[in-house]
Amino acid sequence: MGRWEPDARGRLARSALELYAERGFDQTTVAEIARRAGLTERTFFRHFADKREVLFHGSRALEELLVNAVTGAPEATAPMDAIAAALDVAGGMFEERREYARRRQAVVAAHAELRERELIKLASLAASLAGALRGRGVAEPAASLAAEAGIAVFKIAFERWAGDAGGPDLPRLMRESFDELRAVTAGA
Amino acid sequence: MGRWEPDARGRLARSALELYAERGFDQTTVAEIARRAGLTERTFFRHFADKREVLFHGSRALEELLVNAVTGAPEATAPMDAIAAALDVAGGMFEERREYARRRQAVVAAHAELRERELIKLASLAASLAGALRGRGVAEPAASLAAEAGIAVFKIAFERWAGDAGGPDLPRLMRESFDELRAVTAGA
Numbered sequence: 001m002g003r004w005e006p007d008a009r010g011r012l013a014r015s016a017l018e019l020y021a022e023r024g025f026d027q028t029t030v031a032e033i034a035r036r037a038g039l040t041e042r043t044f045f046r047h048f049a050d051k052r053e054v055l056f057h058g059s060r061a062l063e064e065l066l067v068n069a070v071t072g073a074p075e076a077t078a079p080m081d082a083i084a085a086a087l088d089v090a091g092g093m094f095e096e097r098r099e100y101a102r103r104r105q106a107v108v109a110a111h112a113e114l115r116e117r118e119l120i121k122l123a124s125l126a127a128s129l130a131g132a133l134r135g136r137g138v139a140e141p142a143a144s145l146a147a148e149a150g151i152a153v154f155k156i157a158f159e160r161w162a163g164d165a166g167g168p169d170l171p172r173l174m175r176e177s178f179d180e181l182r183a184v185t186a187g188a
Numbered sequence: 189m190g191r192w193e194p195d196a197r198g199r200l201a202r203s204a205l206e207l208y209a210e211r212g213f214d215q216t217t218v219a220e221i222a223r224r225a226g227l228t229e230r231t232f233f234r235h236f237a238d239k240r241e242v243l244f245h246g247s248r249a250l251e252e253l254l255v256n257a258v259t260g261a262p263e264a265t266a267p268m269d270a271i272a273a274a275l276d277v278a279g280g281m282f283e284e285r286r287e288y289a290r291r292r293q294a295v296v297a298a299h300a301e302l303r304e305r306e307l308i309k310l311a312s313l314a315a316s317l318a319g320a321l322r323g324r325g326v327a328e329p330a331a332s333l334a335a336e337a338g339i340a341v342f343k344i345a346f347e348r349w350a351g352d353a354g355g356p357d358l359p360r361l362m363r364e365s366f367d368e369l370r371a372v373t374a375g376a
Contacts, residue, residue, distance in 0.1 A: 146372045152336035184334045185373045
């Protein structure tokens with residue numbers, strides 16, 4: 001059967017996030033998420049493997065976007081510039097859904113297992129970016145160092161951005177963090 | 189009862205590592221580890237909470253060592269220099285037990301859940317180092333960026349070191365990685 005539900009995925013994700021924020025992640029069931037979205041559990045499981053997946057389904061798209069941006073950067077681009085340009089594109093994308101990203105971040109930050117899952121996704125992102133740099137001919141350990149440093153900038157800027165509703169936009173915070181990293185590294 | 193067993197902890201750790209390498213982590217039981225060490229399961233559980241703990245019991249000592257080195261660095265030391273000096277001390281300590289560290293690394297690298305545990309320990313290390321820098325008056329985001337960059341250097345140098353038995357020592361690989369990070373960051 002399964003009649004078409006307009007934006008079922010988006011409605012499920014928003015309902016899930018509301019419930020996680022209201023009751024906590026552990027206390028929320030898939031049945032409740034589906035009910036809040038006006039959909040069935042069956043529809044939920046057509047879109048997400050489980051309730052944790054709602055929070056992390058975007059990580060594959062983010063990885064693809066970053067890897068493609070690094071791979072597609074002009075040939076003469078320095079490794080760190082390729083990473084910075086890729087993060088700038090991602091930052092613009094997050095900026096468009098700041099409120100959603102902020103709410104998601106608050107749910108993840110409040111739950112140890114979700115924080116761990118986030119760290120693992122970030123490490124996987126760094127490994128993919130290092131691979132993309134090696135594909136551009138960057139040698140190790142420069143490729144891994146640039147990728148890890150870029151992800152550190154992203155992580156720190158993202159946390160500041162998500163924690164400060166009225167503050168600067170994410171691309172700007174990432175540029176500031178890159179400058180700060182350069183200053184702190186040059187001092188060593 | 190419990191008669192005193194000379195270096196029970198070290199014998200258990202070495203036996204565990206041998207068995208993890210021979211059979212795999214999942215296929216090894218605590219009973220087998222104790223038997224190989226010539227000790228009882230009861231003695232095992234006096235020293236370690238579970239068989240995973242054998243691989244990670246050193247992380248608290250490492251964290252203490254790094255945090256104390258950062259906190260105790262001379263007042264005028266720049267943030268990244270304080271981190272580099274701390275990692276240099278830790279590197280010397282690892283160098284003294286290179287063979288053990290290499291074997292442990294091979295076991296962790298072969299097992300997804302252990303790799304995740306390692307990432308989480310490294311993230312916790314970065315958070316503690318950032319805290320130690322803030323304790324020295326370093327502002328955010330500089331404190332977190334220096335700490336995350338330092339842990340990236342440590343991670344990448346450690347993997348190279350553990351994977352190359354005849355290569356340079358760990359303190360040297362970390363110094364090279366710091367130089368490389370500076371070069372790659374300055375280029376951005």
